[in-house]
Amino acid sequence: MAAQEKRAAARAEELARTLTAHNHAYYVDDNPTVSDAEYDGLLRELQKIEAENPELVTPDSPTQRVGAPPSERFEAVDHATPMLSLGNSFDDDELAEFDRRARAAVDGKALAYCAEPKFDGTALNLRFERGVLRMATTRGDGVTGENITPNARTIRNLPLRLATDTPPDFIEIRGEVVLARSRFNELNTRLEKDGQKPFVNPRNAAAGSLRQLDSRITATRPLAFMAYGIGRVDGVELPGSLLDQLTQLADWGFAISAYVQRVDGLEGCTAYYAAMAERRAELDIEIDGCVFKVDDAATRSELGFVARAPRWAIARKFPAEETTTRLNSVEFQVGRTGALTPVAKLEPVFVGGVTVSNATLHNMDEIARKDIRIGDRVVVRRAGDVIPEVKEVAERGESATVIELPAACPVCGSHVERVEGEAVARCTGGLVCAAQRREALKHFASRRALDIEGLGDRQIEQFVDEELLESPADIFSLKAHREALVERDGYGEKSVTNLLASIEASKQTTLERFIFALGIREVGETMARDLARHFGTLDALRAEAQAYMQRLASAQEQEPDNAAARARIMTAEGLQAVPGVGSRVAACIADFFDEPRNVDVIAALVEAGVHWPTVDVDQSPQPLAGQTFVLTGSMESLTRDEAGARLEALGARVTSSVSKKTDYVVVGEGPGSKRDKAEKLGVTLLDEAAFVALLAEHGDA
Template sequence: MPNGAADMAETSVARAGRLAARLTELSRAYYAEDAPEVSDAEYDRLFRELEALEADEPSLITPDSPTQRVGAPPAESFDSVDHATPMLSLANCFDDEELAEFDRRAREGVGTEALAYCAEPKFDGTALNLRYEAGVLVRATTRGDGTTGEDITTNARTIRNLPLRLAGDTPPAVIEIRGEVVLARSRFDALNARLEAAGQKAFVNPRNAASGSLRQLDSRITAERPLAFMGYGIGHVDGTDVPAGLYDQLMQLQTWGISISPYVERVEGLAGCRAYYEAMAERRADLDIEIDGVVFKADAASARAELGFVARAPRWAIARKFPAEETTTTLNAVEFQVGRTGALTPVAKLDPVFVGGVTVSNATLHNMDEIARKDVRVGDRVIVRRAGDVIPEVKAVAERGVDTTPIALPEACPVCGSAVERVAGEAVARCTGGLVCPAQRREALKHFASRNALDIEGLGDRQIEAFVAEGLLETPADIFRLHAHRDALVAREGYGEKSVANLLASIEAAKATTLARFIFALGIREVGQTMARDLALHFATLDGLREEAKAYLARAAEAEASATTKADYERQMTAEGLQTVAGVGQRVARSIADFFAEQRNRDVIDDLLAEGVHWPTVNVSSTPQPLAGQTVVLTGTMTTLTREVAGARLEALGARVTSSVSKKTDYVVAGDKAGSKKDKAEKLGVALLDEQGLIDLLTQHEVGAS
């Protein structure tokens, strides 16, 4: 595509779409995966830009816009639970002018000259909803997407200051109490020291430690972590009256045994808010629990009722965020780091400078778009801020250097030498060597062996970390060559003949898989389980997918050469091939094509096939899928069918095959020694099938679809 077309000013529609997609990705990483990719300040900047676009053009607002929701969907590791009332987020403001504007809108909305506010610190932790019935804790759930969260009751019960029964003789019949799970700085430091002494990875900050600890599958690990719960409100209540004022509600929580911040105050008007903010900003460095701002909420119930809500937040509350601390230093060089997903992040190498309470010599430049926007060059004097008190970042150029050098994106990955690709419209550049890049190796191997991919029992994260460190694993194909190291495995501490035999048997069994699982296991960016299944059903063979990926790049090159506008290019690229698969747009198609274009990835795939990885033939039918929308769980041992073959046949009929049982599951197929999943299905009233029942179901629908 000619430069003029590529450089066209981006339309508000396209920009809003890109922002929404990026914010959704960042939100999922932050809330569901506990792996934030950018600073809070960068997320806030992107979010506010999208808010501004949607405010100017309301037609841009879509039901799935990040401005219409909170957080990210729950992880599949825990059961999903609907909140009795939504757990909404808060609007943010960053200076006195914005705070004054909030106060003005609130006063005008209520029709009064002054409002009283309930003021409290904004803890930097992870939100939790506690449901008590007759005073007894019955459920604890994460925020999730604001409407549905994850049931982590067993873990929450291990939090020492969280009462399992409310104090007092007359608790409400039902009450949901909201608050934040936090980790004190002193206890955080002690926890990290203990982890490092045990040879384990330390946490980056208290928020990540609290979130990661709360979502452990093994509650015994959570119990070892010194978490605390700080209540900040009531979500739902039945059976008793609670005080109307928010400040009085917090006092009531205290009488029930719920810990609240000792710094909660009721303040009068804008002047009271400003004075409270200044006091907390001054006190902040001395607090043992990290806070990133303060929260102001209209105290009176009548004011809250009058003001109401917008889509994702109450109009009667706002979070006044603390500014990141800033200073100036010299940018000496830029290095590109490769993350676990292959993303290249430019890192500024700085003259050491003290900012935000620590000495900083490295700071993120985020991506090439930000470098261009700020016009940052090596040799400049730059403003550095410790954004969100966690990740130092280069905010802007303070002074142009005398002898400067522009920053260029490397053409090859600095770690493995694979090609670096940057999809049009994306800020992030990525290494395409997903299966061979050492920077991505551990995560690629963990994904490959995970339950929803090749499902290699006994080869978990800890084992993969150890085998990579010892040089036993470099590519996924090496997993199937571990039998050559049997003696060395048996000799390892904690292993023995039986455990090694079980591991090798599991590895051997994993060779028999499905095309959908294999595609998902490759770890192609943007390709999840559902898309992997759709690709398998559409192309039927791996060779068919590989050939279409190759053809896509050829068509892209032709379109770039002939298109005169961005719209013309997009029109040419949607006509056929990869983008005829449901859910595959240009971004996803390019990611798939780039993956298969990298020779090293193709070599690993060929290596896997040479090691005996195989799958049954995929039957593609143009008729409607009879099991579309139904969820099936396979458990236990089968004699006539393997679980892989059974799963493939179910997916070919449109079913979604998962590993966890919930109330949304349609069938649980229970073979021999089905265990807890069968018990859970019976408890939830989910339909149970034995192996013959499954065969009858498959035969009935396969005949009907033929």
């Protein structure tokens, strides 16, 4: 290594150590040691060195916290040890029963517990190998989470390398991603100033920020990580005491609660709970209870687990604050996916520290179950101090009226559907409803739909706000606004020319892309492809959707009170003859085409010049029909997209996740956790040679 390169490497290492120390002082100790300007100068120097010497960039470099380009999706990853849930207790008796069961393992002796606040955020699992952060995953279902490593790297108080010279070979560190109340208010102020929708509460803000596809957005959110536990660990002996384990995490550079402590017996738990309940309102981080864990390792081992929760831990939740008031009326709000949510308009009442005049009623099933009516006096609570909800009826009103689901969308007038067996009702005007407009347009223009380059989320948001776009068909009229577009900030002659050229090019598409672009609920890329191949034309698909509605009406007339009989009448005909289309998907397709406004938009798109070739409908049996494949890793002889296309040409279904229904997992170089999951489930694995041989065997050489 040349002398200059050695100096650069030494300086980069020194800067990384210095910046890491400053980060810890600022974000963990809340005691900054340098000014913002000095910190920024050091960071810029490191960025310059790494730009000139890319080989010096390390996974734990402070420069890696700025975020990466958008990801299309999150990879499913199995936790090395499951992230277990906690049992809950809601009163002193339930906490006392937990203590009694725990003491039974030690002949009734009093136990010491590790007590800590229960943060109201979103759980995160960190995987460190030889002291360096290698992966961060969401809790998911407790066994499998989503790989969100680029997003986690942007959390300023989260160490990218453990502060020790003797790290474990492997360790999982668990904790909660939170957003302090003060930072939450600052974030919402900034969002509102930028014309964006503010978050409802810190927990939602933390969860939404952590699961951004573009980690550069996550990097702008003031998230914090609070460690609370350890999963699998290899290569180091941890203390048996949970409190000592948390102290170890703090020594390694993690933030832990300032209020964690060891308490003795049930009395200690009860006193700790009372103290935290009193202190709760003054904390900057929201908590919704306390967690008590048996501190001693031997006792924890003796107690073991039940179902998916440890017997040695429990969460003592704070009670929701409740009061009563009058339900004056009900309004139905339409979400971005078309879901209608009934909202109670209440006589204003003070509860949970705020005045509440609106509360959620969840859905029509909940309204029916609780028998809530307009004019009733109802019990209102702020569950978890966050979302006001109507809990139950306190007193029936003298002239109470039944709450009815509107037949038409309150935003656009399209008819409202409610698929049998589902609690949620939805507006079917996906292409025309103002409440769904932004998401529908973003989906329509996305890469796997009509793939309109230059018409991204930001541009669509602007065009909708300025009323240039109301439906997908309006995209093809943007050329009429060329002069106005050129004059916009951030635009110019070249960029507008490129955008309009991309819009023009998108008119030539395929039937499966067009079906996918329509945004029909439950119809993804694979389903759109199967529908295109089965029906060949959009007219044929629409005709079958109309026929489905007629058969459904007939079935409901024949069997008004027998859902199973109605399902038998509908099965394996028309739409449900397409592989993978069940009653739920068929109903979504039929409802979409049954809405005249959607049909009008499709006609406008065709009139604007959007076209596609007719698909040859191959009725001959395909050799891999009915078989499901998952692809993981990279292959030398063909790309993953090419492999998927060949499989689909032979009738196979290609999905992104492994399940018991998967027939084969094709394993290339550098496979992820999908291979491990396939092995656990006993799914057949194919290497590249075996896969190519399989294709050749079935006529795809």
